Amino acid sequence: MDEILRLSHISKTFPGVRALQDISFDLKRGEVHCLCGENGAGKSTLIKILSGAYQPDEGGQIFFNGNEVSLTPVTALRMGIHTIYQENIVFNDLNVAENIFAGAELTRRGLLQRKEMRRRTEQVLRYLRSDLKPDLRMNDLASGQQKIVEIAKALMSKSNVIILDEPTASFSSREIDTVLDIVRTLKKDGLGVIYISHHLDEIFEVGDRATVLRDGRKVSSYPIAGLGKTALIKDMVGRDPSTFYKRERVARGETVLEVRNVTGNGVKNISFDLHRGEVLGIAGMVGSGRSELLEVLFGSAPLVCGEIKIKGRPVKPSNPEEAIRNKICYITEDRQGTGLFLPKTIAENVVVANMVNTRQLWTLPSEELATGEKYVKLLNIKTPSAETQVVNLSGGNQQKVVLGKWFNTGGEIYFFDEPSRGIDVGAKQEIYKVMVDLLKEGKAILMVSSDMPEVISMSDRVIVFKRGEMAGELAGDRITEENILTLSIGDSKA
Amino acid sequence: MSETHAANPTPQARESLFKRYQNLTVFSIYASFVAIVVLVQLVSSGFARFPTFVSPVNIVNILQQVAVPGMVAVSMTMVMISGGIDLSVGMLASLVSIIVSLGVSQWGLGVWPSIALGIVSAIVLETIMGFIISRTRIEPFIITLGGMISFQGIALLLCNSREVVMKGELDFLTTNLIQGVKDPVTGLILRIPPYVVIFFVIALIGGLLLTYTKYGRRIYAVGTNPRAAFLAGIDVKNIRLSVYAIQGLLVGIGATMLLARINTGIITLGQGLEIDTIAMVVIGGTALSGGRGNIVGTVIGVFFLGSIANAMNLLRLPSEVQFLAKGLVVIVAVAAGDVSSQISEFRALKREQAWARKEAAASKKGGAETQASVQADMQDSSA
Numbered sequence: 107m108d109e110i111l112r113l114s115h116i117s118k119t120f121p122g123v124r125a126l127q128d129i130s131f132d133l134k135r136g137e138v139h140c141l142c143g144e145n146g147a148g149k150s151t152l153i154k155i156l157s158g159a160y161q162p163d164e165g166g167q168i169f170f171n172g173n174e175v176s177l178t179p180v181t182a183l184r185m186g187i188h189t190i191y192q193e194n195i196v197f198n199d200l201n202v203a204e205n206i207f208a209g210a211e212l213t214r215r216g217l218l219q220r221k222e223m224r225r226r227t228e229q230v231l232r233y234l235r236s237d238l239k240p241d242l243r244m245n246d247l248a249s250g251q252q253k254i255v256e257i258a259k260a261l262m263s264k265s266n267v268i269i270l271d272e273p274t275a276s277f278s279s280r281e282i283d284t285v286l287d288i289v290r291t292l293k294k295d296g297l298g299v300i301y302i303s304h305h306l307d308e309i310f311e312v313g314d315r316a317t318v319l320r321d322g323r324k325v326s327s328y329p330i331a332g333l334g335k336t337a338l339i340k341d342m343v344g345r346d347p348s349t350f351y352k353r354e355r356v357a358r359g360e361t362v363l364e365v366r367n368v369t370g371n372g373v374k375n376i377s378f379d380l381h382r383g384e385v386l387g388i389a390g391m392v393g394s395g396r397s398e399l400l401e402v403l404f405g406s407a408p409l410v411c412g413e414i415k416i417k418g419r420p421v422k423p424s425n426p427e428e429a430i431r432n433k434i435c436y437i438t439e440d441r442q443g444t445g446l447f448l449p450k451t452i453a454e455n456v457v458v459a460n461m462v463n464t465r466q467l468w469t470l471p472s473e474e475l476a477t478g479e480k481y482v483k484l485l486n487i488k489t490p491s492a493e494t495q496v497v498n499l500s501g502g503n504q505q506k507v508v509l510g511k512w513f514n515t516g517g518e519i520y521f522f523d524e525p526s527r528g529i530d531v532g533a534k535q536e537i538y539k540v541m542v543d544l545l546k547e548g549k550a551i552l553m554v555s556s557d558m559p560e561v562i563s564m565s566d567r568v569i570v571f572k573r574g575e576m577a578g579e580l581a582g583d584r585i586t587e588e589n590i591l592t593l594s595i596g597d598s599k600a
Numbered sequence: 601m602s603e604t605h606a607a608n609p610t611p612q613a614r615e616s617l618f619k620r621y622q623n624l625t626v627f628s629i630y631a632s633f634v635a636i637v638v639l640v641q642l643v644s645s646g647f648a649r650f651p652t653f654v655s656p657v658n659i660v661n662i663l664q665q666v667a668v669p670g671m672v673a674v675s676m677t678m679v680m681i682s683g684g685i686d687l688s689v690g691m692l693a694s695l696v697s698i699i700v701s702l703g704v705s706q707w708g709l710g711v712w713p714s715i716a717l718g719i720v721s722a723i724v725l726e727t728i729m730g731f732i733i734s735r736t737r738i739e740p741f742i743i744t745l746g747g748m749i750s751f752q753g754i755a756l757l758l759c760n761s762r763e764v765v766m767k768g769e770l771d772f773l774t775t776n777l778i779q780g781v782k783d784p785v786t787g788l789i790l791r792i793p794p795y796v797v798i799f800f801v802i803a804l805i806g807g808l809l810l811t812y813t814k815y816g817r818r819i820y821a822v823g824t825n826p827r828a829a830f831l832a833g834i835d836v837k838n839i840r841l842s843v844y845a846i847q848g849l850l851v852g853i854g855a856t857m858l859l860a861r862i863n864t865g866i867i868t869l870g871q872g873l874e875i876d877t878i879a880m881v882v883i884g885g886t887a888l889s890g891g892r893g894n895i896v897g898t899v900i901g902v903f904f905l906g907s908i909a910n911a912m913n914l915l916r917l918p919s920e921v922q923f924l925a926k927g928l929v930v931i932v933a934v935a936a937g938d939v940s941s942q943i944s945e946f947r948a949l950k951r952e953q954a955w956a957r958k959e960a961a962a963s964k965k966g967g968a969e970t971q972a973s974v975q976a977d978m979q980d981s982s983a
Contacts, residue, residue: 404831406830406831425830425833425835426830426831426832426833427833427834427835429833430832430833431833436831438831443825443827443828444825444827444828444831445828445831446825446828447820447821447824447825447828447829447891448824448825449824449891449892450820450821450824450891454817454820454821457817458817458818458821458829458832458834459832459833461814461817461818461832461833461834462832462833464814466814467813467814467815468812468813468814469812469813469814469817470812471811471812511832
């Protein structure tokens with residue numbers, strides 16, 4: 107097997123973050139090389155360097171077929187390095203053949219060669235052993251079938267390396283088998299495949315070698331034959347827990363939220379209790395249904411079946427308005443998209459959710475401003491006044507505005523989705539402190555987080571999600587990176 | 601970090617007047633327009649005559665012309681702040697005029713029931729459009745375009761493509777409220793009919809509704825970020841529906857007033873009303889994308905657009921020029937709003953850079969520690 111791609115001592119720095127540090131990596135023809143690591147370990151950054159989307163820092167080298175190259179999106183494609191991202195990038199209103207040839211249409215004297223494009227599409231689909239037809243509209247295909255079209259598109263031009271980023275993230279098991287079959291075909295024909303997946307089963311099924319990244323560094327690289335899953339997981343974890351945030355514990359109170367067999371919005375059969383004074387963490391890989399559960403409980407996505415009780419009283423959350431009346435607060439993951447009114451002032455943002463709870467029709471701008479100023483002071487929001495537009499605040503201060511909005515509703519059950527995403531270290535600690543203060547007041551917190559140290563340091567108990575279901579619950583000393591990871595990506599039979 | 605903040609007031613603290621008072625830009629353009637027209641009149645008459653453009657009789661004249669489009673512009677502002685648009689108001693007004701005039705002159709319904717029928721029809725039709733817009737993902741532009749065409753069809757069917765002439769049954773709506781008052785400048789009789797007053801009352805109510813009620817604040821929230829509004833417990837669908845219902849009410853009232861003026865129910869009655877009102881609203885600074893705008897701005901826009909034709913007339917320019925002038929005003933007013941906000945952003949950036957340079961120079965003496973905090977601050981503010 108000869109080497110096709112080699113990275114040596116690649117680093118990538120973003121303002122304030124060292125995303126990759128001194129990574130060396132190589133890929134041979136006819137090999138499937140798997141990249142493993144937790145959320146945020148640097149896998150995506152690495153493949154973006156390979157696809158030319160990011161330029162690595164000075165000092166690293168990239169070799170293609172033994173020659174040193176610099177990769178841009180154009181040169182990467184010219185060398186036949188194709189990246190297939192997790193989200194399908196397709197033209198929904200065009201058919202399969204048109205998608206495959208989009209941007210590289212075959213023409214003769216300016217006219218499209220429809221027949222020829224159809225013929226070649228059929229050919230490549232046959233090669234991939236797919237029963238798709240060139241005339242099917244993209245819109246009508248399942249996401250697994252769209253993935254096949256994307257791979258077919260990559261194969262249509264010269265291809266040497268195929269990078270698959272989480273190709274099976276939202277697939278049924280039959281679709282997964284199709285993708286794995288395709289990977290085997292590519293491998294047999296001498297292409298190099300870089301395969302990224304959260305699911306160790308898949309890695310062990312098709313992979314030849316695995317490289318483990320953690321916090322932007324390469325931890326290990328080894329052949330998969332003869333490797334044990336536990337060894338792989340051990341390498342993916344391994345942060346020093348003593349460096350984590352130390353949080354004050356609060357005595358656990360009565361149950362405020364009971365969830366029984368909740369199903370809907372992509373989650374199945376979820377049951378747990380949430381008590382006053384505790385943080386219940388929800389861990390799992392991105393796309394495992396964690397945020398989807400919060401949406402169901404908050405009434406912004408439909409509940410199919412199951413029971414929800416708040417303070418012992420059965421509720422049917424049909425819309426957010428009712429959830430807010432039931433004293434639920436939902437700090438969403440996408441702060442700017444779903445949490446804030448960016449062009450509006452801090453005051454206007456803070457008062458909006460509590461309108462549900464007030465009876466009177468009037469609202470006085472002066473009172474709104476006073477409420478805004480109150481939370482600016484209480485949450486230490488760095489701003490000249492509550493009249494500042496939220497768009498001008500930093501990420502941490504924006505998050506505090508979201509918190510102010512929910513504090514103002516007098517809520518008791520807090521849903522935090524990625525509470526500290528995109529926030530600098532100082533503001534992060536402030537947010538954690540605010541969360542502990544909530545617990546002291548007898549509030550309860552349900553926290554979804556992909557940040558392992560955050561899950562481990564903040565949670566009293568953790569439930570781990572895998573493919574929309576609960577894979578297990580951890581408490582006390584059993585909340586470790588290794589245990590969480592084993593439950594969230596390990597053997598599905600375990 | 602907080603100490604450096606305390607020592608140097610944040611650069612954002614000083615805002616330009618134009619940014620603070622959002623209607624100032626369009627108001628100053630309008631004021632200069634008025635000033636230019638007055639100046640031209642003065643110069644051309646050799647400073648011998650009072651400029652007729654600002655004479656009471658002319659102002660009252662303009663008021664009569666803009667009152668009805670102004671009412672519709674108030675509800676159009678609400679629709680557009682919620683993120684929608686309504687192209688159907690013109691044809692709906694024609695339809696209402698035909699229903700009311702038919703009711704009075706042919707169906708024998710009596711005056712008030714006919715008016716009520718007209719207004720209720722407008723509310724119902726707008727509510728149907730609002731229902732479709734709020735319950736589907738179809739663009740309001742398309743729904744109301746379809747509405748516009750269908751209303752034209754209904755109107756033509758009802759009147760058999762003929763005009764419906766009345767015998768002055770609605771004249772009471774055009775009585776002069778200030779009988780006997782004369783213009784001290786020209787000596788002409790001043791007329792203020794009820795609909796002028798109704799326009800101001802509606803504008804006042806609309807302004808208060810948008811600024812001082814929960815309902816109004818929620819319209820802004822829905823227009824700014826519907827997803828966040830939904831998650832903040834706002835009934836996004838019904839808010840979007842309700843603004844169209846209000847639009848129906850005001851189009852109904854406005855169309856009745858127009859009908860009273862010309863005494864004939866006719867398909868051309870509301871022609872171009874949608875263009876005029878949307879122009880008025882955008883001149884007043886309301887964003888097509890929703891979430892931004894206010895009634896004071898719209899009222900300025902109403903007067904601005906309404907005085908253009910009048911000024912052209914007084915300056916003895918051919919009436920064909922007025923469309924060009926109106927079009928240019930829309931572009932200039934909206935562009936000026938954008939330019940002024942770009943200028944204030946640019947100035948804020950300059951101030952921030954100057955401030956950072958000063959900090960950096962100071963820290964060279966003070967040591968590396970403050971340097972780091974300045975950088976952190978800059979990242980903070982740029983994020």
